[in-house]
Amino acid sequence: MNFGIVVFPGTNCDRDCYYVIKDILNQPVKFIWHKENDLRGVDCVVLPGGFSYGDYLRSGAIARFSPIMTSVREFADKGGLVIGICNGFQILTEAGLLPGALGRNIGLRFICKYVNLIIERNDTPFTSEFKKGEIVRMPIAHNEGNYYIDDLSKIEKQIVLRYYGENPNGALDNIAGIVNERGNVFGLMPHPERCSEKILGSEDGLRIFKSIVRAL
Amino acid sequence: MMEKVKLIYEGKAKRVYSTTEEDKFIIEFKDTATAFDGLKKAEITGKGEANCFISSKIFELLTIKGVKNHYIKRLSERDMLVRSVKIFPIEVIIRNRVAGSMAKRLGLEEGKVLEKPVLEFCYKSDELHDPMINEDHILALGLAKEEELSTIKEMSLETNRILIEFFKKCNLDLVDMKFEFGKDSEGDIYLADEISPDTCRLWELGTTMSWDKDRFRRDLGDVEEAYREVKERVMNTPIESNARILIRLKPSILDAQGSVILNALKSLGYSEVLEVRVGKLLELKLDRKIDEPERIEKMCKELLANPVMENYEWEWVE
Numbered sequence A: 001m002n003f004g005i006v007v008f009p010g011t012n013c014d015r016d017c018y019y020v021i022k023d024i025l026n027q028p029v030k031f032i033w034h035k036e037n038d039l040r041g042v043d044c045v046v047l048p049g050g051f052s053y054g055d056y057l058r059s060g061a062i063a064r065f066s067p068i069m070t071s072v073r074e075f076a077d078k079g080g081l082v083i084g085i086c087n088g089f090q091i092l093t094e095a096g097l098l099p100g101a102l103g104r105n106i107g108l109r110f111i112c113k114y115v116n117l118i119i120e121r122n123d124t125p126f127t128s129e130f131k132k133g134e135i136v137r138m139p140i141a142h143n144e145g146n147y148y149i150d151d152l153s154k155i156e157k158q159i160v161l162r163y164y165g166e167n168p169n170g171a172l173d174n175i176a177g178i179v180n181e182r183g184n185v186f187g188l189m190p191h192p193e194r195c196s197e198k199i200l201g202s203e204d205g206l207r208i209f210k211s212i213v214r215a216l
Numbered sequence B: 001m002m003e004k005v006k007l008i009y010e011g012k013a014k015r016v017y018s019t020t021e022e023d024k025f026i027i028e029f030k031d032t033a034t035a036f037d038g039l040k041k042a043e044i045t046g047k048g049e050a051n052c053f054i055s056s057k058i059f060e061l062l063t064i065k066g067v068k069n070h071y072i073k074r075l076s077e078r079d080m081l082v083r084s085v086k087i088f089p090i091e092v093i094i095r096n097r098v099a100g101s102m103a104k105r106l107g108l109e110e111g112k113v114l115e116k117p118v119l120e121f122c123y124k125s126d127e128l129h130d131p132m133i134n135e136d137h138i139l140a141l142g143l144a145k146e147e148e149l150s151t152i153k154e155m156s157l158e159t160n161r162i163l164i165e166f167f168k169k170c171n172l173d174l175v176d177m178k179f180e181f182g183k184d185s186e187g188d189i190y191l192a193d194e195i196s197p198d199t200c201r202l203w204e205l206g207t208t209m210s211w212d213k214d215r216f217r218r219d220l221g222d223v224e225e226a227y228r229e230v231k232e233r234v235m236n237t238p239i240e241s242n243a244r245i246l247i248r249l250k251p252s253i254l255d256a257q258g259s260v261i262l263n264a265l266k267s268l269g270y271s272e273v274l275e276v277r278v279g280k281l282l283e284l285k286l287d288r289k290i291d292e293p294e295r296i297e298k299m300c301k302e303l304l305a306n307p308v309m310e311n312y313e314w315e316w317v318e
Helices: A014-024 A067-077 A087-094 A204-215 B047-064 B100-106 B135-140 B146-169 B223-236 B256-267 B295-304
Strands: A003-007 A029-033 A044-047 A081-085 A101-103 A111-119 A135-142 A146-148 A159-163 A175-179 A185-188 B006-010 B014-018 B024-029 B032-035 B040-043 B071-074 B079-083 B090-097 B113-123 B172-179 B181-183 B189-191 B200-204 B239-249 B279-288 B310-317
Touching (some): A014 A204, A067 A081, A087 A185, A111 A175, B047 B146, B047 B223, B090 B146, B135 B146, B279 B295
Parallel strands (some): A044 A081
Antiparallel strands (some): B032 B040, B090 B172, B172 B200, B181 B189, B239 B279
C-alpha cells in the first residue's frame, strides 16, 4: 500500500499524515509536490489539511489548478483512492471531484476542538474498520466547514460522516464527510491524523488509515 | 451556438438574418463593395472578414465606454450577433475634416480641419437616392421624435470623441464616418450597423493617404491590402478596460456575516435595516487585444465564483 501525500504551498498537515502512515502503520509513503504530475506507484492519494494558497479567494479554489490535480482527477477516474482532509476536502469540492461546497462556519469563528461523529457508512474503503452507527471522536480545525449543496437528495447516499449531537459549523444535514458516487474519493472536515495515538486522546482517526490499508 | 433562421434583409455589404431568439439578429459581412449609388461594384477578397473584426472590436470599445450599441458578440469570421433593433431611416454623418461630398458641395478643399465636428443627416431612401435633410425635416417626416433625435446627436458626438482617440492609437486620422441608429421594443436607442473602413474615412495620421473605401471609390489600388491593414492595426491596438465583478452568496444561503453586521447596525439604532448580505467585489484591469466577450464570464465560472454557493454579475467600468 503506497501512499502519496500532496503538498501545496500552505499545506500544514502533511507531516502529521506522513508520521501516522509511516511510523504508526509502517506503510510506504512519499510527499508529492503540487507541481509534479506523476502518481505512478501510488495506491492512495492524500490531500492533507492546511491553508493552500493562503485560502485566497476561497479555500481550495486556487490549489485545484495545480498540475498534480489533473493527475489526481485521472487517478480517481480510474478508481484510485483519494482522501481529502479538511483543506483537502475543500480542494476536492472546488475541483468537482466531490459535490457541494464548504462555506464559512455559521459562527464566523475558526473552530478547533474535538467533536462527536456518527459513522453513517462502513461500506467504503475508508471506513471499513468502523461499525455503522458508531459514535467516534475526532478533532476539527477549520474556518470553512459549513457544507452546502443545492439538492441534498442527490447525495444522501454518499454521506459517510455526520456531526453527532452538536453541529459545530452549520453544515447542511450535519454533514462532516462524503464520498463520491463510486465511493473511491472521500472528503472529511475532521482530522484523523490528529487522533491516531492514544496519547493524543483518541485513536479513532487511525482506523480510517487502517481501513484504507485493508482496502488494498 | 446561435443559428441563422431566415434572411430578412440583404444590403450591398451585409446580410441580416433572424435567429431562434426574437430579439437577436445575425449580421453577415460580405466581400461585395459598391459606390456611387451602386454604379460601381466589385468583390474585395477579405473585406467582409476585416469589417466584421473591426466592427466587433469597435463596438466592444464603445460598450466599455458606455455607448449603447447593438453588438452582442462575434460568432465567426463574418458573422456578428446583434440585438434586433428597428433602424431609423436616417444616416448620420459626422465630419472632423472636409472630404468627399462636403468638399464638392461647398467648394472646400479636402483635408481642411473643421473647428468642431459637423453633423449631417440623410434620409435613407433608395428611390430618392438618400437626400440630405436637416433636423426639421426629420421631425416633419416623423423619422424620429425630438428627444430621440437629441439622443442620436449626443451618441454620435460621444462616439466620434471616443473613436478619434482610438484611431489615433492606430496611427489613423478619423476624417468622417457614417452611423445608423435603431431602437428596441422598449424604445431604447442603440448605435447599429457597422463601423469599418466602409463607413469611416481613415487617413494615415499626418497625411492624406487613404486607408478606407476611397481606395475603391477612387481607384487608388491596393484595396484588399488596405482593409487588411486597418484590421491588423485595430486588432493590435489594446483597449484598456476595467471590469467590476460582484460575487454574492446565493439567496438560499444564510449569510452569517451579514446577520452579525445587521445586529451591529440595529444595536447602533439603525432599525430600518432589514437585511445585510456581504459579497465580494473584484476589480480587474484588462488589456484586451483579444476580442472574446465571454472571457470574463469564463473567468467567473472557472475560478472567481463557486457556482454551488455563489452568484456573480459584472460590468464594464470607466
